[in-house]
Amino acid sequence: MMTTETVNVQDEKKSAFLGSISSAFQGAETYATLRKSAWDTLSKFAIPGTKTEAWKYTRVGKVINHSWMKSHGNSQINLPEIAIGGLRYVFVDGLFRADLSDELTYPGLNIRRTGENAENNLLGTLSNHQGDWFEALNAAFFNDGLVIEVDKNAQIDRPVHLVFFTSEENTASFSRNVLSLQESSSLHVFTHYIGSEHSTFSSVVTEAFVGKNAALKIDKIQEGNETAFHHVDWTKQDRDSRFDITTVTLKSSWVRNDLNIRVAGENCHSSLTGAYLPSGKEHVDNHTMVDHMVPNCESDEKYKGIVRENATAVFNGKVFVRPDAQKTNAFQQNANIVLDDTATMFSKPELEIYADDVKCSHGSTTGQFDEEAVFYLRARGIGEVMARKLLVEAFLADVITTLSDERLQTYCTEKIQQLMHS
Amino acid sequence: MLHIKDLHANIDGTEILKGLSLDIKPGEIHAIMGPNGSGKSTLASVLAGNEDYEITGGSVTFGDKDLLDLSTEDRAREGLFLAFQYPVEIPGVSNINFLRTAVNEIRQYKGEEPMSAGDFLKLVKERSALVELDGKLANRSVNEGFSGGEKKRNEVFQMAMLEPKLAILDETDSGLDIDALKIVAQGVNAMRSPERSFVVITHYQRLLDYIVPDFVHVLYKGKIVKSGSKELALELEARGYDWIKEEVSA
Structure with a gap:
């Protein structure tokens, strides 16, 4: 730091x-x-x-x-x-x-x-x-x-x-x-x-x-x-x-x-979720750090992004589990869809664990749209634009639904659809 | 209803369908059997509009439309349904939301009003009962965490919801135990009508005890090499495919 x-x-x-x-x-x-x-x-x-x-x-x-x-x-x-x-x-x-x-x-x-x-x-x-x-x-x-x-x-x-x-x-x-x-x-x-x-x-x-x-x-x-x-x-x-x-x-x-x-x-729960969808020349960098200093705590992190056009996104998630922090449960996930060859995603999970009785996991995935899913939806009569809309919404849904108010969820979902089709 | 003439199709430069012809009239059930790699699933994918395949010759008319000219979604809207051999899991998209979107996009294509929420839910209840699909599964993400049998029943449930003119069942029976197979067949039979046709692609004669076909075709090396009545399926079950292969090469 x-x-x-x-x-x-x-x-x-x-x-x-x-x-x-x-x-x-x-x-x-x-x-x-x-x-x-x-x-x-x-x-x-x-x-x-x-x-x-x-x-x-x-x-x-x-x-x-x-x-x-x-x-x-x-x-x-x-x-x-x-x-x-x-x-x-x-x-x-x-x-x-x-x-x-x-x-x-x-x-x-x-x-x-x-x-x-x-x-x-x-x-x-x-x-x-x-x-x-x-x-x-x-x-x-x-x-x-x-x-x-x-x-x-x-x-x-x-x-x-x-x-x-x-x-x-x-x-x-x-x-x-x-x-x-x-x-x-x-x-x-x-x-x-x-x-x-x-x-x-x-x-x-x-x-x-x-x-x-x-x-x-x-x-x-x-x-x-x-x-x-x-x-x-x-x-x-x-x-x-x-x-x-x-x-x-x-x-x-x-x-x-x-x-x-x-x-x-002790006995704390921390949850961090994030969603990002940069396009054009936008740049979004999320750096997170969870420092488990004491035993018996749980943290749950999930960041998801859709990166397209010439945009760049960065995810750097650090989890420290200090020597005293036994029985820590720490989970981290970063999932990305990169839509164009010109878009860039840097994903860097960092786990530093100094205690021996802990449960920690992290996963980072970066991929393209699931074209099989697009085909499946289209084969049911759903137009391609709508099919992709449903899949974008679905991909980000588990982050958007962590917003505490349904009105905020609706606000973001509508904005995301507008942005994806602008 | 469906008229396939001398259809040729490639994938990655390899020819899979090599001049396939088939005629299907309203209300008929056609079974397509054949050894592995003969092109059965390719036929299903090509008819549904999978762009991984390149059509190199022949024609397909569906009703009065040139099927090969239509996008995948327009084929579905015209009444063609494919029950996938491997239904795709789509996390985050609820089965219900997905089906409602599909039903209403098809209605919009036909110039009809969207179905009301009440009518839609009533239809879901009625049609999911046909395949004994738990109401809870209808609310889950599309196929996510479904067992193999549940996925296949979900395909038949979707077919029952969308009420197609022609349904292609691509190995809907493979991997099912006998109870699940009976449920799938019962769903299909409930949807039979003088206007609705079915193409049943299968490896096994067993399914045809429950969904009784009007015609059985053998697909081999990208062509239909033999057609007959339902008794042909029994013969294939008893004798295997070698005699067919010999007939073809003779």
Whole structure:
């Protein structure tokens, strides 16, 4: 995870990039220690390139070779409506929009904007701003986000619906969230990342703390057009807790998702599912890490993708089972359909197991459409287009059905069909 | 109904069908038997429109249509049904959703309204009972985790749902125990009508005790070399194929 590539001489590209970002995003006074440490990382390490293992398959030029500005924060936008009866909180180009959001109060919840009033003492305690250059970038420059705390024993009956909308041409946004679930509480968060037709950069780091016997579900939908997404989720689970996360990347020119779970208490369940279907020149990179630190836990991971045209997808799934983590059950599956010769899939499962009494498995498959199945469906009178539609839906179904709300499932299924036929 | 004339077909450059001719009238049951590799399954695949095969000569008319001009799905919509020798498992596509899509695409082709959900479910209940297919299987993914017998019964169930003019059963009996065989045959017999024809491709005479054919043909080296009544099947069962091979080479 540590970036080992150090340089003595700042290369020009880095200075130019950091120069323009820091002049646009100067003035943050909170979290001085965190920002100082992040800035050290940015200065000390080179921009990740092909020699940095964690960034080997993802070119960062899309983000780095660009002069980003900060938004003025008053964009008029049309929010796509997905009504799931949630408490909706909207960020436009990285800034909270009270005019588009619900009140920051709800029974059982304590919600504040990141950096308002007192600093949150959990923020920055999980993230890898000392090792990962792009996480450091977020830590150095974030200027908004939400800290959501769930009271002990509170079962929040409405989902928290976060919208991160990027709209203004050439703007970057750096957001930072903390989710903290006290003992025996539960929360469902739906995060919708939406990008306009303009070039934008969206960097969001979320640190989640799932307390004893608590349950957190996160549904993430990314649809970005010309947006570059860098989204990092860090989660720490205390004993007897449950964490489920589903990431559906519908569309975006450049996506890097880092999902890291530290399973720090016994008898936990963690589930990670993801779906992606890049086309054109899109690039989607999902890096995941499940760190089994203690015994008697179970993790279940399934990522599925359909890659076509000139698109590239990356899956890198790490599972660590530490020496103490006996009786771990860890499963990982990555399945891909590559539709064209010009499309590329890099799949890299990594299991590091240091305990001897565990059950772990992983599988990675990359193949083409099952033409026998297409023929079978056609032989029953189903037209070829419809046959392929049914098979795409079927392939991604076991990921899409892990979205917690049927309306989200329907939303994604319809979008997937539109995208596959555009 | 189906008129095959001098049909030639290749796969990967090897000629499998070498001038096959066959006429099938409405309501008839034709059994096609023959030694391994004689082209029985190729005939079934070619008729269904499998593009792995190249047609190099001959003609096939189905009703008033040139069958070879139609896409696979249009052949099905015109009323041709193939019960696959090896039904394909399709994880994630439910049997019911799949059949409903098929029924309605066929109706749309014929200019008919989609079938209502109520009528469809009623039909599913009635037709799945013909092959004693558990209602639970109807809701599972297409053929996924089905036993061999369940897969074959599912093929006959689909046939019963789609009500084709011509059904081709490609070794639907192979690998079935006698009870499953009887159930499959009972499903087929229930669907017999003066308008509906069947082509039963099989290795074994046993099936023909339960689905009684009007004609039996022997396919050998890509051609039909002998045709007769159902007694021919009994003779083949008793004597094997060597005498046919000798007759052909004589």
